[in-house]
Amino acid sequence: MLCFEEFQSLANFLGVEKPNVFVDEQWKRPCVETSAGKQLCGLVSISKYLTDKSHQRSLLGTNIEESSLINQWLEYRTVYINQVHQKSDMVRVLEDLDLVLQKKVYFVGNRLTLADISIYYGLHRIFVSLTFQEKEKYLHLSRWFNQVQHVPEVRQTLPVVVFSKSRLYKTTTL
Amino acid sequence: MSIPFAVADMASGTLYTYAGNFRAFKALIAAEYSGAQVRVVNGPPEFVFGETNKSEEFRKKFPLGKVPAFETSDNKSIFESNAIAHYIGNDQLRGETALDQALVIQWISFADHEILPSACTWVFPCLGIMQYNKQATDRAKEDITNALNVLNNHLLTRTYLVGERITQADISVCCNLFFLYEHVLDPAFRKSFENVNRWFTTLVNQPQFKKVIGDFKLCEKMAQFDAKKFSEFMGKESKGGKKESKPPKEGKSLKEGKKEKEPQKKEEVEELDETEKALAEEHKKKDPFDDFPKGTFGMDAFKRVYSNEDEQKSIAYFWENFDKENYSIWYSEYKYPEELSLVFMSCNLISGMFQRLDKMRKNAFGSVCLFGEDHNSTISGIWIWRGHQLAFELSPDWRVDYESYTWTKLDADAENTKKLVNEYLAWEGDFGGKKFNQGKIFK
Numbered sequence: 001m002l003c004f005e006e007f008q009s010l011a012n013f014l015g016v017e018k019p020n021v022f023v024d025e026q027w028k029r030p031c032v033e034t035s036a037g038k039q040l041c042g043l044v045s046i047s048k049y050l051t052d053k054s055h056q057r058s059l060l061g062t063n064i065e066e067s068s069l070i071n072q073w074l075e076y077r078t079v080y081i082n083q084v085h086q087k088s089d090m091v092r093v094l095e096d097l098d099l100v101l102q103k104k105v106y107f108v109g110n111r112l113t114l115a116d117i118s119i120y121y122g123l124h125r126i127f128v129s130l131t132f133q134e135k136e137k138y139l140h141l142s143r144w145f146n147q148v149q150h151v152p153e154v155r156q157t158l159p160v161v162v163f164s165k166s167r168l169y170k171t172t173t174l
Numbered sequence: 175m176s177i178p179f180a181v182a183d184m185a186s187g188t189l190y191t192y193a194g195n196f197r198a199f200k201a202l203i204a205a206e207y208s209g210a211q212v213r214v215v216n217g218p219p220e221f222v223f224g225e226t227n228k229s230e231e232f233r234k235k236f237p238l239g240k241v242p243a244f245e246t247s248d249n250k251s252i253f254e255s256n257a258i259a260h261y262i263g264n265d266q267l268r269g270e271t272a273l274d275q276a277l278v279i280q281w282i283s284f285a286d287h288e289i290l291p292s293a294c295t296w297v298f299p300c301l302g303i304m305q306y307n308k309q310a311t312d313r314a315k316e317d318i319t320n321a322l323n324v325l326n327n328h329l330l331t332r333t334y335l336v337g338e339r340i341t342q343a344d345i346s347v348c349c350n351l352f353f354l355y356e357h358v359l360d361p362a363f364r365k366s367f368e369n370v371n372r373w374f375t376t377l378v379n380q381p382q383f384k385k386v387i388g389d390f391k392l393c394e395k396m397a398q399f400d401a402k403k404f405s406e407f408m409g410k411e412s413k414g415g416k417k418e419s420k421p422p423k424e425g426k427s428l429k430e431g432k433k434e435k436e437p438q439k440k441e442e443v444e445e446l447d448e449t450e451k452a453l454a455e456e457h458k459k460k461d462p463f464d465d466f467p468k469g470t471f472g473m474d475a476f477k478r479v480y481s482n483e484d485e486q487k488s489i490a491y492f493w494e495n496f497d498k499e500n501y502s503i504w505y506s507e508y509k510y511p512e513e514l515s516l517v518f519m520s521c522n523l524i525s526g527m528f529q530r531l532d533k534m535r536k537n538a539f540g541s542v543c544l545f546g547e548d549h550n551s552t553i554s555g556i557w558i559w560r561g562h563q564l565a566f567e568l569s570p571d572w573r574v575d576y577e578s579y580t581w582t583k584l585d586a587d588a589e590n591t592k593k594l595v596n597e598y599l600a601w602e603g604d605f606g607g608k609k610f611n612q613g614k615i616f617k
Contacts, residue, residue, distance in 0.1 A: 103372050105333055110379035143331050150338035163331075 003030040003043060006121045009156045010047060013117070014054035019046070043082075044074045044118075051114055059114040069108045073115035081122040090126055094138045097123075101140040105147070112151065120148045124158055132164045185262045186211035187246040190232075192223040192451055197255035198242040199386050200349045201262050204342060206382035208264035211247075223451055224570055256282050259342055267342040277336040281343035284321070285350040292317035297353045302403025311399075318354065322367045329369035333376075340380070348377045352387075360396040409529055451570075462568035463537040466561035469500025473537060473560070477617045480539075485600040492599065498586040502562045503595060506542070506579040508553035516548050517611060524553065527575040528616045534572060538565060540616035541598040545608035552608065556598040557616075 004021050007030070011018045019032040024041060031041040032049070040049055051059050061067030084090045097119070100107070107115040127135070127145060135142045146163050149155045185208070191198035193216045205212045215221045226232055227239045235251040236243040244258040245251055252258050260268060269275035295314035298304035325347070328335065335343040355364075355374060364371055377383055378390040476495065480488040514520045524542050531538070542555030559565045562583075566576035584591040597603030601613045 103368055105372060105376040110376050139331060143333055147333040147338045 006043075007032075007046060007050070009121070009154075009158075010117070011050055012156060013153050014050055014056055014059075016050055016054045019050065021046075043078055044071075047074065047114060047118060059112070059117070061108065061113065066109055066113070070113050070115045073107050074118055077118050077122045081119065081126075084126060094126070094141060098138040098141040101144045105144070112148070112154075116144075116148055117154055120145065120154060124161070127161045128159065135161075135163055184208065184210050185246065187244055188213045188215055189242055189244050189258070190221055190227065190236075191216050191242040192221070193217060195242060195451075196349050196352050199352075200255045200342075200346050201242060201244065201258040202386045203345045203349070203383055204259040204263035204267055206385055207267055207340070208262060210262045212262060222570075256286075256342070256346055259346065263342055266339055267345070269336060269341055274336050274341070278341050278343045281335050282346045284324075285347040288321045288324075289318070289347070289350045289354075292321070293350065293354050297357050297397070299399045299404070300357055300397035302400040302405075302407050305404065306399035306401075322370055325373075326367045326369045329373045334373070340377070344373075344377055345383075348374060348383075352390075355392055356390070357393055357397040360393050363396065364392075406532075461533075461536070463534075463560045463565075467500050469497040469560065471495055471497035471501050473539060477539060480599070480615075480617070485602075489596050489599050492595075493592070496558075496586065501558060501560055503584045503586055503591060504557040504559075504564075505582045505584055505594065506540075506555045506557060507582075509578050509580060511552040514549075514551045514553070517544065517551065520544050520551055520553060521612065521614065524614045528614065530574050531566075531572055531616065533569070534559065534565060535617070538616065541601075541613055542616065543598060543601065543605070543613040544611045545605065546611060547609075551611065554608075556595055 007021050008018055021030050021032055023029065024031045024039070027041070029041045030043065030046065031039050032046055034040050034049065035053075040046060048060060051057065061070045080089075080093050080096070084093055106112055107119065123145065142163055145161065149158070149160060189198060189201060189212050191214065195216075198214075198216075202212065202214070204210070220226070223241070227236070227241050227243070232243075233239050235245060236253045238253055240253065242255050242258060243251065243253045244261070246261075252261055267278075269278045292314040294304070295310050296318060299306035299311065334340055335347065351374060375392075378387065383390075472495065476488075476492060479491045483491070508514070514523075521544065524544070527542075528540075538557065538559035540555055540557040542553060545552045545554070564576070564581055566572040584594070593603070597605055598613070601610060
């Protein structure tokens with residue numbers, strides 16, 4: 001998903017005015033102009049800025065532990081998920097996240113937070129490319145992904161990723 | 175993602191239950207999701223478990239006389255917890271499509287038939303509210319393991335039981351698992367059911383659940399059968415000689431023989447209800463006397479003086495320290511003296527009553543005496559307790575014996591009260607012409 005679209009969707013979900021995103025010439029990073037007229041750059045900063053302005057600030061966590069964990073996952077998103085360029089990168093990310101979600105429904109706490117939304121946006125392009133067989137390898141991550149995409153306000157215009165529930169392939173390596 | 179509801183569509187009414195009833199939780203959690211206006215009636219004076227729900231007026235609306243029971247604001251009656259929850263809930267909880275609705279019913283039935291009976295067989299003996307039977311418990315453990323396996327496989331690929339949102343299926347199955355996760359599913363046992371654990375922990379941490387059930391603490395050590403607790407429980411449970419034949423009441427039960435046989439079957443059915451009630455009370459063992467001010471009379475201190483000093487000293491001590499503002503004095507008389515036969519049996523009657531009133535000891539004192547001889551005797555006594563109301567009504571556990579006595583509240587300032595109390599404390603005096611045989615002290 002392109003950054004532009006992601007910010008539009010996020011703003012839509014949050015119920016805030018759509019930001020005017022532009023790319024800064026020197027570093028080729030996405031930027032917005034804050035209400036104070038300052039230039040703000042980068043995926044994480046802009047996502048947090050938009051959430052902070054909205055009525056859903058609890059998506060950023062309601063205590064220091066939660067907000068730190070959310071920051072951790074936003075960082076993971078930019079450092080690993082956005083840097084998937086080849087198959088081995090992808091496998092590593094999917095394996096990592098599958099393990100994390102083995103005992104959890106959401107990345108942080110017991111509810112949807114900006115961590116889930118951001119990782120969902122980041123993983124979408126990867127998931128559409130996976131075969132059923134591959135998706136079944138990452139059962140926990142697939143379960144989580146399916147749950148998040150069923151929040152219509154989060155998915156918006158993104159295509160639905162189909163998961164087979166018949167579990168035809170019993171070769172899962174759990 | 176809350177969906178706004180039209181206020182006109184929302185269910186509203188009154189839910190009757192005893193406090194802490196996990197069946198009522200199914201409906202109350204549903205109400206948190208739907209925003210239904212539910213007035214909960216779960217305590218005196220409006221609701222006394224075992225009385226209100228057995229009254230004619232209640233049974234007219236709810237023929238089973240069981241709780242939870244729900245009366246809509248336009249006076250329609252609904253019984254059975256899942257039906258109430260269905261009515262109180264919303265479309266998301268009920269399932270949006272016919273298929274989803276069917277699946278919701280499927281899991282609710284699964285919870286009631288595949289989980290609950292075995293859960294009771296396993297957990298209740300550990301809480302001392304049911305006899306332990308190794309075979310039955312082993313069988314129950316096996317059944318629970320099977321049921322958890324089914325859930326675990328289902329939840330491997332799913333976040334919630336039906337669809338991708340919380341439904342009544344999740345709420346009802348979760349509520350039926352409460353006492354398993356609280357008492358017996360210790361970390362070692364539940365390790366094999368990580369998907370169920372993940373689902374369960376997520377649910378009990380949803381704000382809508384937390385508002386109803388508070389903080390849920392997962393079991394750390396598997397509870398085992400508690401024989402001591404069980405015998406205590408049986409002591410207070412036995413009513414009208416159902417499980418324990420009480421010799422002194424023989425005369426009475428003969429007379430009532432016919433009447434007693436009939437309700438027995440019914441009582442067995444109701445036993446589960448009673449047991450669940452006891453289970454709910456496990457959670458909050460609150461001393462009913464806590465509602466009354468502590469006052470200045472030290473019950474313990476008085477009992478110490480009474481046990482260690484001679485009567486003259488202890489009687490003087492009593493009147494010096496008695497706090498008539500916060501404590502009351504009562505005179506009790508056994509209603510059926512013509513049924514009292516042998517002296518030792520009558521003594522058993524008194525000590526049995528004391529035993530069943532064990533939890534009153536901290537706040538009450540009594541001296542009960544037997545007068546006369548074999549086949550011609552009476553029982554009467556003096557009681558002192560915190561508060562000014564008839565203490566036995568404060569807890570269902572204390573109601574077993576008191577109805578067989580007449581209770582008269584005495585004026586603490588009156589001269590004849592003083593005389594009466596002194597006689598019963600000293601076990602000496604004319605007792606209004608009755609011949610003292612022996613006495614027992616409740617302390």
